[in-house]
Structure formats: C-alpha cells, structure tokens
Amino acid sequence: xxxxSGPGLMVLVTAFVVAVIFAANQNDxxxxxxxxxxxxxxxxxxxxxxSIQKAAKKAGAKLTEAQNAFTGRGRYATADQGGTRVVxxxxxxxxxxxxxLDHSFKIVQVQIRVVEEERAKGAAANQDTINRALETIEITxxxxxxxxxxxxxxxxxxxxTIID
Numbered sequence: 001x002x003x004x005s006g007p008g009l010m011v012l013v014t015a016f017v018v019a020v021i022f023a024a025n026q027n028d029x030x031x032x033x034x035x036x037x038x039x040x041x042x043x044x045x046x047x048x049x050x051s052i053q054k055a056a057k058k059a060g061a062k063l064t065e066a067q068n069a070f071t072g073r074g075r076y077a078t079a080d081q082g083g084t085r086v087v088x089x090x091x092x093x094x095x096x097x098x099x100x101l102d103h104s105f106k107i108v109q110v111q112i113r114v115v116e117e118e119r120a121k122g123a124a125a126n127q128d129t130i131n132r133a134l135e136t137i138e139i140t141x142x143x144x145x146x147x148x149x150x151x152x153x154x155x156x157x158x159x160x161t162i163i164d
Contacts, residue, residue, distance in 0.1 A: 009049065012042045097147050104144040111137045 016038040023031030111133040118125040118133075 009042075009045055012038065012045050016042045100147055101144055104140045104147075107140045108137050111140075 016035065019031065019035035019038045023035045025031075114133040115130050118130045
C-alpha cells in the first residue's frame with residue numbers, strides 16, 4: 001500500500017494535521033474550513049487507494065484462477081466443466097510404435113511411387129515389379145494395423161467394421 005500511495009497520503013495527512021492544529025490554535029472559521037477541506041481530500045485519497053487495492057486483489061485472484069484452469073490445477077479441472085487434464089502419459093513404447101508406423105507409411109509411399117512409375121511406362125511396364133510393390137504394400141499395411149492399439153487400452157489391435 002505504501003509503495004503506491006505513501007508520499008501522497010503522507011502529504012495529505014500532514015496538511016490535515018497542520019490545518020487541525022492551526023484551526024485549534026487560532027479558533028477561527030478559516031482554519032476549520034481548511035481543516036475540513038484537507039480532511040475531505042484525505043478521505044477521498046484513502047477511498048481511492050483502498051478501492052484500487054481491492055480491485056487489484058480481485059484481478060490477481062481472477063488471473064490466478066485463469067492460470068490454474070489453463071494448466072489443469074484449478075477448480076474447473078476437477079469438475080467436468082472444462083479445464084485441461086492429462087488423460088494419459090506417452091510412454092517410450094508409444095514413441096517407438098509411432099516411429100515404426102511412420103516408417104511403414106514411408107514404405108507405402110515409396111511402393112506407390114514404384115507402381116506409378118511402372119504404370120507410366122505403359123505396355124513396357126514390368127508386371128513383376130508392380131506385383132512385388134503391391135505385395136510389399138499389403139504386408140506393410142498389415143504390420144502397421146497390428147501396431148495400432150485399440151482405444152480401450154487393452155493393447156489389442158484395432159477391430160471393427162470399415163465403412164466406405
């Protein structure tokens with residue numbers, strides 16, 4: 001409080017105290033008018049300072065609440081009203097599986113390029129090369145499907161009906 005309002009409030013308090021002392025010593029109307037005006041300004045300054053402090057505390061609390069909600073530590077993270085929650089940590093096995101899947105997709109892309117190049121040759125295309133590329137795509141796709149886990153977390157391969 002005193003970092004923000006210390007010097008200003010001290011000047012107003014000093015002016016009020018001096019005005020009250022002079023008014024009491026002189027016992028005249030002008031002294032008491034000055035004392036009342038100084039008291040009014042002192043009260044106004046205190047009201048402003050304390051209002052700003054209260055608003056700053058509320059804003060700080062709202063900011064902290066928003067940060068906690070964003071990071072998943074706030075009251076919203078425990079309820080189902082939003083927030084960020086960690087559902088599952090990625091393990092080293094997940095990283096390896098993702099690398100293997102990435103490699104499988106690259107193999108499929110290379111084999112597709114081989115098939116396209118052979119098809120572009122027209123009648124001179126080597127059907128054995130095309131058949132080997134298609135067989136490689138089939139094997140790679142089968143292996144990649146076996147690496148994908150089901151959403152239940154049981155580690156079983158994905159099962160279900162494919163709808164085109």
